[in-house]
Amino acid sequence: MPFLVGALLLSSSALAAVPFFDVPADENAANIELLYAHGIVNGYPDGSFRPDWPMNRAEFLKVVTLAAFGEAPQTGAIYRCFADFTGDEQWYWTYACRAKEKGLITGYPDGTFLGAKFVTMAEALKMSFAAWEIVLPNYVREPDNWYDPYMDTASYMDVFAELPQVPSHVMSRSEVAALLLSLDRPIKTVAGSPGSDDIPSLELTEAPLCGNGIEEEDEECDDGNVENGDGCSERCLVVVEPVRHAALKIEQRPTPTSGSAAGSIGLPLITLDATAGRQDVSLTGLIFAAEAGDLADGQNYRILTDRDGDGVFEKVVALGKVAGEEVVFSGFAVAVPDGVTIPLQVRADLRSNVTESELALRFATENPRYAEAVGALDSRDLTGIQTDDEECTENFCWIAVVTIDPQTIAISGVGNLYVTADTQPIPSRILLLGTKTDAILGMRFRAAQEDIIVTSIALSGGTNSVALIELFQKGDPRTIAVLRTTACETPTAGLFCAQSRDGVFTVAKDTEAVLFARIVLLADTDGGRSGENITLALSPVTGTSNAIEARGKLSGKRLLQNNGNAAENGEVFIGRKTAGANLIVTGSENDVAAALIISIENTNPDPDGTPVPAGTAPIAQFRFSVGDNISDGGATVRKLVFDVSAVNVQIPVGSYALYNTLDASVTHPCTGNMTTGSITVTCSGLGSSGISTAIDAGGFTDLALKARPVYPEEPSAMTLQVGLSPLSDRTRPGVVEWHDGEGDFSWVDIGIPQVRSTLYRTP
Numbered sequence: 001m002p003f004l005v006g007a008l009l010l011s012s013s014a015l016a017a018v019p020f021f022d023v024p025a026d027e028n029a030a031n032i033e034l035l036y037a038h039g040i041v042n043g044y045p046d047g048s049f050r051p052d053w054p055m056n057r058a059e060f061l062k063v064v065t066l067a068a069f070g071e072a073p074q075t076g077a078i079y080r081c082f083a084d085f086t087g088d089e090q091w092y093w094t095y096a097c098r099a100k101e102k103g104l105i106t107g108y109p110d111g112t113f114l115g116a117k118f119v120t121m122a123e124a125l126k127m128s129f130a131a132w133e134i135v136l137p138n139y140v141r142e143p144d145n146w147y148d149p150y151m152d153t154a155s156y157m158d159v160f161a162e163l164p165q166v167p168s169h170v171m172s173r174s175e176v177a178a179l180l181l182s183l184d185r186p187i188k189t190v191a192g193s194p195g196s197d198d199i200p201s202l203e204l205t206e207a208p209l210c211g212n213g214i215e216e217e218d219e220e221c222d223d224g225n226v227e228n229g230d231g232c233s234e235r236c237l238v239v240v241e242p243v244r245h246a247a248l249k250i251e252q253r254p255t256p257t258s259g260s261a262a263g264s265i266g267l268p269l270i271t272l273d274a275t276a277g278r279q280d281v282s283l284t285g286l287i288f289a290a291e292a293g294d295l296a297d298g299q300n301y302r303i304l305t306d307r308d309g310d311g312v313f314e315k316v317v318a319l320g321k322v323a324g325e326e327v328v329f330s331g332f333a334v335a336v337p338d339g340v341t342i343p344l345q346v347r348a349d350l351r352s353n354v355t356e357s358e359l360a361l362r363f364a365t366e367n368p369r370y371a372e373a374v375g376a377l378d379s380r381d382l383t384g385i386q387t388d389d390e391e392c393t394e395n396f397c398w399i400a401v402v403t404i405d406p407q408t409i410a411i412s413g414v415g416n417l418y419v420t421a422d423t424q425p426i427p428s429r430i431l432l433l434g435t436k437t438d439a440i441l442g443m444r445f446r447a448a449q450e451d452i453i454v455t456s457i458a459l460s461g462g463t464n465s466v467a468l469i470e471l472f473q474k475g476d477p478r479t480i481a482v483l484r485t486t487a488c489e490t491p492t493a494g495l496f497c498a499q500s501r502d503g504v505f506t507v508a509k510d511t512e513a514v515l516f517a518r519i520v521l522l523a524d525t526d527g528g529r530s531g532e533n534i535t536l537a538l539s540p541v542t543g544t545s546n547a548i549e550a551r552g553k554l555s556g557k558r559l560l561q562n563n564g565n566a567a568e569n570g571e572v573f574i575g576r577k578t579a580g581a582n583l584i585v586t587g588s589e590n591d592v593a594a595a596l597i598i599s600i601e602n603t604n605p606d607p608d609g610t611p612v613p614a615g616t617a618p619i620a621q622f623r624f625s626v627g628d629n630i631s632d633g634g635a636t637v638r639k640l641v642f643d644v645s646a647v648n649v650q651i652p653v654g655s656y657a658l659y660n661t662l663d664a665s666v667t668h669p670c671t672g673n674m675t676t677g678s679i680t681v682t683c684s685g686l687g688s689s690g691i692s693t694a695i696d697a698g699g700f701t702d703l704a705l706k707a708r709p710v711y712p713e714e715p716s717a718m719t720l721q722v723g724l725s726p727l728s729d730r731t732r733p734g735v736v737e738w739h740d741g742e743g744d745f746s747w748v749d750i751g752i753p754q755v756r757s758t759l760y761r762t763p
Contacts, residue, residue, distance in 0.1 A: 039190030051174030058115030070188025083111035246375030285372030414570030434523035441587030531743030540582030620722030620757035725754035
């Protein structure tokens, strides 16, 4: 939610520069500046604000009290209002008791306040909403969690635009500033702030500064003597609660790993959970060694943290250096709050020139300082490391490390992609204008060494009748990519392309993906033309116009185009199952038509086994059907070549005639090449004959062949049968020739190789 200056009643002249050296780079710097100008927050004596440090409940209560009411409560008789307010009075007791009076807080069920406990998002919202009397929603039923009304209202107010929407999230000092201003409520100005000269502004840090010569709060005196190292002279000690030495537990947990390719970015190597005890801890150093492989295979070693607990390691907190056999992380500080677990993960990038190898990290336990940390309250180093169940080699070990067996990652070189024709040939087809065809090209994509993302594919062989080309996977007709001429970098006649930086499709490592190409044809009214030939192909040419471009998913590297040698160096190989020069990958040859003969059937009324007729009689009858089409165009049969099998039957070569069963009186002569045996009967010139061989779209016609069989002089077994064969084979044309109104075709595509009429048989 944007911050409204008017809501704060603060003029620009009242803003004062924040004197904190660590604030300008913080993402909430503007919010911190505004709260500082109002006297709500201040910093530490060393000139820092420490925006990433967690804030405890006592500190937050003071900040929200000042922001909402503009003044600190006066010290009074009521300051032991919680069960844990015992012993010497602490600075925040009056804030807590005043807040309890106003209904801002109630404490925990056991009557305690626990001011030193870090404040969570849910607790901060509850205190803030109470301070500014922000109305909560009414629920039809009791909410599942006490914090639901606060989280729901905050979500409605857009509080989580910049903050984690996690009730248990521990609030940092920077995030507290962002939260208060995201509520869009008036912020009071404390007297003595940079905008007021009445009284000194209040410090957010509560501990007195020993040795500065000023008596503060619990100090008995302060003469400025710091030589004896306790911050004050021996006579001027601060009465404070004793600080227990910090402890830290680092526990290694499994890291999701898989084989990786050279050039991979952000490869997870080792995952840790760091948990502090007794006080907050700053983790300042970690050293790892290679359990397997060579550390030089990696680069940009870094540690990331999961700040919001969502399982995503998003923030880099330390950079490592390879020093001999170790990766050293030093000079950083990761805040680990008391009792809070901070997830950490070590990652690296693999160099692109790595060949087959492996890599695994472990703690460098041979180094007695392989983990370093310091207490946040007492600044004391955490000495001594106990690894697993080993004995501590020092008087006491303040760091405990629990390890698991190293996880080895297999490293491969940059992947290779092999594209070949599918092993099952696709037959030629006659393709109908205005329709989506079946598959006319099959391709096998095989990825080696890593998953391969195909970022560009180009198919040649299209024509002006092709609107687009679709790719789909074997067994799944859904379209996974659409190729268009307009998608090609250099528009070229007949070339159809699909490109995507994110990937057109992905081929899994060590698997084959079988993809098919089908086309969508324009109707003749939209520019589609009958008679065109379409043969899709993947070009073997490399250079400026590549049929396939791809990159490795793990390595992120663009695959090279095949250089023609026998080496596999992260390349795209076309037409090859192994390394070698590219070969063209082609589909079937197909013809484009405006109409289709979709079936030829036997419609002879005589059943099989009928005696061979004597004298002139019909010996075969076939039905020719044309499918529906967009142009409503039909087809005309122009030539038929029958194969006649005559056993012990003589048929004069000139006795054959063809007629349409709608008018048997009109016939067209046909010619046989012999009188008996395997006879070829040719009926030519049908389109201009007197009989009708034109078939409307969606219709059919029955054509019958008659002849004059002659019985032998000696009685014997006779058979006679007429057929059309071969059919549906573009390489063996001429059996059926036809015209679709625009172009001539010498074969039919009906899906079967032959059609037989009645088998006449005389015993």
